[in-house]
Amino acid sequence: MAAERSEDYTSAGFLGRVGSGSAPAVVVVDVCRAYLEGGPLTDEGGRFEAARVSAERVVAAAREAGHPVLFTEVRIAAGGADAGWFAVKVPGLTAFEPGSPWAEPPAAPAPLSGEVVVTKQYASGFFGTSLASTLRALGVDTTYVLGFSTSGCVRATALDALQHGFRPLVVREACGDRDATTHEQNLFDLDAKYADVVSEEEALELLRATPAAPGRGTPPAPGRGTPTKGTA
Numbered sequence: 001m002a003a004e005r006s007e008d009y010t011s012a013g014f015l016g017r018v019g020s021g022s023a024p025a026v027v028v029v030d031v032c033r034a035y036l037e038g039g040p041l042t043d044e045g046g047r048f049e050a051a052r053v054s055a056e057r058v059v060a061a062a063r064e065a066g067h068p069v070l071f072t073e074v075r076i077a078a079g080g081a082d083a084g085w086f087a088v089k090v091p092g093l094t095a096f097e098p099g100s101p102w103a104e105p106p107a108a109p110a111p112l113s114g115e116v117v118v119t120k121q122y123a124s125g126f127f128g129t130s131l132a133s134t135l136r137a138l139g140v141d142t143t144y145v146l147g148f149s150t151s152g153c154v155r156a157t158a159l160d161a162l163q164h165g166f167r168p169l170v171v172r173e174a175c176g177d178r179d180a181t182t183h184e185q186n187l188f189d190l191d192a193k194y195a196d197v198v199s200e201e202e203a204l205e206l207l208r209a210t211p212a213a214p215g216r217g218t219p220p221a222p223g224r225g226t227p228t229k230g231t232a
Contacts, residue, residue: 005188009192014192014193015191015192017196018162018167018168018169018195018196019167019196020142020167020169020196020206020210021141021142021167022141022142022210023138023139023140023141023142023210023213024062024067024140024141024142024143024144024206024207024210025062025067025068025069025070025135025138025140025142025143025144026058026059026062026067026068026069026070026143026144026146026207027070027071027072027125027131027143027144027145027146027147027157027161028055028059028069028070028071028072028109028146028147029072029125029145029146029147029148029153029154029157030072030073030074030147030148030149030153031052031055031071031105031106031109031147031148032073032074032102032103032104032105032106032148033101033102033103033104033105033106034095034096034102034103035048035148035149035176036048036049036052036106037049039095039102040092040095040102041092041095041102041178043176043177043178043179045180047176047177047178047180047183048148048149048176049176050173050176051146051147051148051173051174051175051176052106052108052109052176054146054171054173054174054200055109055146055147055171055174056108056109057174057200057204058144058146058171058174058200058203058204058207059108059109060109061203061204061207061208062144062207063112064208065207065208065210065212066212067207067210067212068115068116068138068140069109069111069112069115070115070116070117070118070131070134070135071105071109071110071111071115071116071117071118072117072118072119072120072125072129072131072147072153072157073103073105073117073118073119073120074093074096074103074119074120074121074153075096075098075103075119075120075121076093076096076097076121077097077098078097078098079097080093080094080097082121083121083122084121086121086122086123116134118130118131118134122156123152123153123155123156123157124153124156124157124159124160125153125156125157125160126157126160126161126163126164127156127160132164132166135164135166139213140166141166141167142166142167142168142169143158143161143166143167143168143169144169144170144171144203144207145157145158145161145168145169145170145171145195146170146171146174146175147174147175147176148175148176148177149175149176149177149178150175150176150177150182150183150186150187151177151182151183151185151186152177154170154175155186155190158170158190158194158195159190159194159195161195162194162195167196168194168195168196169195169196169197169198169203169206170187170190170191170195170196170197170198171198171199171200171203172187172197172198172199172200173199173200174200174203175187
């Protein structure tokens with residue numbers, strides 16, 4: 001059935017490939033405690049935790065290769081005052097209001113000193129933020145997008161990466177969603193229309209094989225540090 005669907009989409013002109021460019025960055029979307037064990041947005045199947053572990057490996061490979069790693073986080077005002085109808089549609093966004101511990105990142109992957117953290121109130125990491133400008137200033141042409149959740153903020157960020165002129169690659173195992181079917185359907189649709197969906201193994205190989213531009217993505221010193229905020 002999957003092969004037939006792919007064949008049907010290909011015959012209609014979908015499922016092209018954008019490939020990886022020469023200047024990649026990893027964009028970690030909303031990997032935070034709210035989706036992990038004990039959090040209000042977690043799943044029962046451990047999909048978010050499995051994605052976190054995969055994301056940790058991808059981030060480590062990017063840092064080792066000298067490529068930039070950027071993070072997004074959701075932070076909204078009390079009562080959802082700056083989240084508009086999104087806060088009405090998704091009451092669970094209260095997990096990201098001031099004082100909530102759920103918006104914090106896990107031990108890994110987490111920002112290191114000097115790595116940009118883009119604060120947002122909506123799904124896409126690009127909407128109303130400095131992300132596109134920051135990526136252009138770094139000389140980035142390719143974004144490896146991963147994080148939580150596949151059907152929501154990952155999808156929106158990958159789509160906007162394409163629309164801002166970056167090559168979007170979504171790392172399959174490093175993305176998590178509440179429902180396995182929703183996860184797979186969104187990955188297929190992204191791969192058909194908006195991004196290349198690649199395996200973790202492929203992402204690691206590409207990141208390690210791509211030379212880092214001098215002075216462009218020097219990894220920070222080991223250890224957790226204070227992130228550099230990047231907001232609109």
